[in-house]
Amino acid sequence: MRRSKTVWIIVTLVLAVGPIGAWLGAGAAAQALGTSSIVGDVKDQEGKPFPDVAITVTNEQGKKWELKTDKNGHFSQAMLQSGIYVVGYKVKDKVVWETKLRVESGAEARADANFKELIAKQGAAAQEAVKKQEEEKQKFESLKAHFDSGVATMEQARAIRSEIQRAPADQRAALQQKLVDLYGTAVNEFQAAEKATGENDPNRHIVLGRLGDSYLAAGRYQEAADTYQQVVALKPDLAGYYNNLGNALARLGKIQEATAAYEKSAALDPANAGTAWRNLGIELYNSNRMKEALEPLKKATELDPKNPQGWYLLGVALVNTMEYKKEGDKFIPILQPGTVEAYQKALDLDPNGPYGAQAKQGLESLEQMGLGIQTKVKTRPKK
Template identity: 30%
Template sequence: MKNSAIQKAVSLVVVGLGLLAAVPVFAQTGAVSGHCADDKGQAIVGYPIVIERQEVKGVYKTKTDKKGNYIYMGIPLGQYKVTLQDPTGKTVFFISKHVGLDPSPTIIDFDMAKERAEQAKSIESNPEAKKQQELNEKNAKEFAGLHALFEQGQALFEQKKYADAAATYEQALAMTKEGDRNQIVVLGRLADTYEKAHQYDKAVEDYRKALAATPNDALLHNSLGNALAEMGKIPEAQAEFQKSAELDPPNARMAYFNLGVVMYNSGHMDDAVAAFQKAAKADPTYADAFYWQGLALMGKATLQGEKVVAPEGTVDALQTYLKLEPTGKYASAAQQMLQAIQGGVQTEYKKTKKKG
């Protein structure tokens, strides 16, 4: 009987210890809940709630329901940043709070009318904060006006109304600040517009102004090269294309291709071939680079009686183009050139072995 009683007592102790040991397992998590209301006191429906743990990385997400309420259960105890976002993911407001060992969820409400009122009160009592808010509001209004003009200019540009687009971009430019990123963007677009309107001197001037603020912009160097080429300033254009390619090697094909076209149009066939070869090397799938390479090489072809003798590499370039673009815009021309070369005509072309 005594042993039986002891065994029962031990069993009770063990069970008791088991229960005590189990308590922390359930007590180590908490919950957050709250109500979200807008400036007019109306429920904020369907907005994301992002709950971020601060001490250790952890992110939990939920949404407000039809009544503006939300709840998230089973999160570890600790300090959290709880953010109310709009449907686009933009932060509306956030609150930092500790989630502890409370039997009920930690309440974190978003009462925007109350929060705005407290913000305004805080700003009124702080002259520097008030000044900063006024500046922010002014900048926001100016940006809205700038953005509207920029969009208007873009619409006119797409309609090919370049004179009107340029005038609109000039208005937008007047609203920017010296050295500001917005100024650089507007200058670049204004220069693009002048280039399309064949006002190359103005285009060059604005490209250079933009590059003065951002000298490592490969696209601006490429665009400046195009405008200079249209003005017949070939050496300067060549330097800009080369600079563009050096600044952005992954996209160098565009700069080298443009350089090749400029060299071809100016009758510098050796330079054109070299540029097209670089474009093809930068992007071996760029079919146009191979076609123009073949075209430039054909510009160096000679006639021996009735025979066309094309430089080495011509056939390979044209065949590569056709392999990449068998029905491309230059396919017919490429086939005609190959027929002229290969139609029983001996050439200097020697087929090179393909690299494995």
């Protein structure tokens, strides 16, 4: 058996939030089964059996076989034809070593790999590279642990928020404090995860995005805006980050800058542009800037006409921007066009939900004001 010079390849671990799919090489044309084989024993950098190492065996035509070492670090690929083969050794989906060998007809060729010996042969440079790789691995594991903990904490906070809405008044203060504590924990976890990312980490934007979300939920709006600015600089083509930046800027009272962020979000993702405009309307509504909320809420209902929240908020904003005319000693409200229609649309879309219930109350209030409107809601006669 002849073996050419081996190649030692040092790789860097890369964070992947989602599942990593297996890479499949292109298959060559079907060939007759051979009588040769390649076998080997793989040992780790401590000289111990190295299980679950992904082995690739590739012939000169590009046909590839994939297998793994067993618990004893052993592998075997039979039914090969004679010829030249490249055997690759992959750890965490990265090729860390390759060797080329000739397989004779009817013979067994060995492709053993002892990484302890290989590293020793490579000298100090290779050892330093392996050490760095191990440090990167530990760094990644730390990042993942903090990131997962932050995500889980935010989920807990979401559940507490829902519980607060249903809880009796005397229990809400304790739940609110628990919510504050959870947001603080989430911020700390995402901060720790962010410190574990490198400047060139391709997934840094994901960690920063979650950190921005936790700042926003905790009411730390300036930190949220600053973090989202970093995110959009890293990923200027993702609409959701601009939407979140708009939320943070709006809560800081920077409406012009927030509007620009929402407009960017809408332009990048036209299918969900209604959400961006509705969020701007909500922020203005929550800031009691009703007149300014009208235009984005109108756009939101045009782009997303099946969302009851947008219609209800538009109805409220129209009511709160009504003008009055004086007749004698009385001030008569002048109903804005579209007010009744907005409330009625919310009621039709959400007849048994919170927005439908609030829209119904709004319509009943308008009827009680004696404006002579026509609605589908029947109010109870006054006693």
